[in-house]
Amino acid sequence: MEKLLKAKQDKKAANPSFTRADSHKKRRLNEGWRRPKGLHNKMRLRKKGYKDVVKTGHGTPSALRGKDATGKAITAVSTLAELEALDPKTQAALLANTGRKKKEQLIEAAKKKGLAITNLPVAAYQERTKALLKEKEDKKRREAERQAAKDKKLKEAEKRAAKKAEEAAKDEAAKSDEEKKQEAKKEQDKVLTSKKGM
Secondary structure, eight states: OHHHHHHHHHHHHSOOOOOOTTTOOOTOOOOOOOOOOOOOOOTTOOOOSSOOOOTTTSSSGGGGGBBOOSSSSSEEOSHHHHTTTOTTTTTEEEEOOOOOHHHHHHHHHHHHHHHOOOSHHHHHHHHHHHHHHHHHHHHHHHHHHHHHHHHHHHHHHHHHHHHHHHHHHHHHHHHHHHHHHHHHHHHHHHHHHHHHOO
């Protein structure tokens, strides 16, 4: 196995870097490998001076295909049951595209079992997750504080409105008492004036 891994590393070092045709000329093209398909494409025609094309002979030794850098077989995992079935000595886990909570569970289970995870930098992922959760909590707290301040303002406004209404009612009552007194006085004056006229 050691010899095979060394051979794989040497092969990888000897292989050319396979990049997309004209990716060095056009900014819009990324460097990821795409098979050249153009009729006059010099890379497809394997002309001298053009980049090498992916072909037979550049591959990994067949005994190491589907294995990681340590020679463990890579197995896709999406549930805890699948993860529990793996052997940490000969297999490594490749986590499926799951949600954050499930991914955290799978990472914890893999840590307990001593399984390697090939497609995720675990420490960095957990730090990022903690930061995201903290940010979410802070956002929730800020939102709650904002809502509390809003509610307080509303209550104060309601109190002021109630106070104003009470004062208005008192004023109205006082005015109506004044009006009643004035009407009574007018009536009395009428009676008195009518007596004087007699």
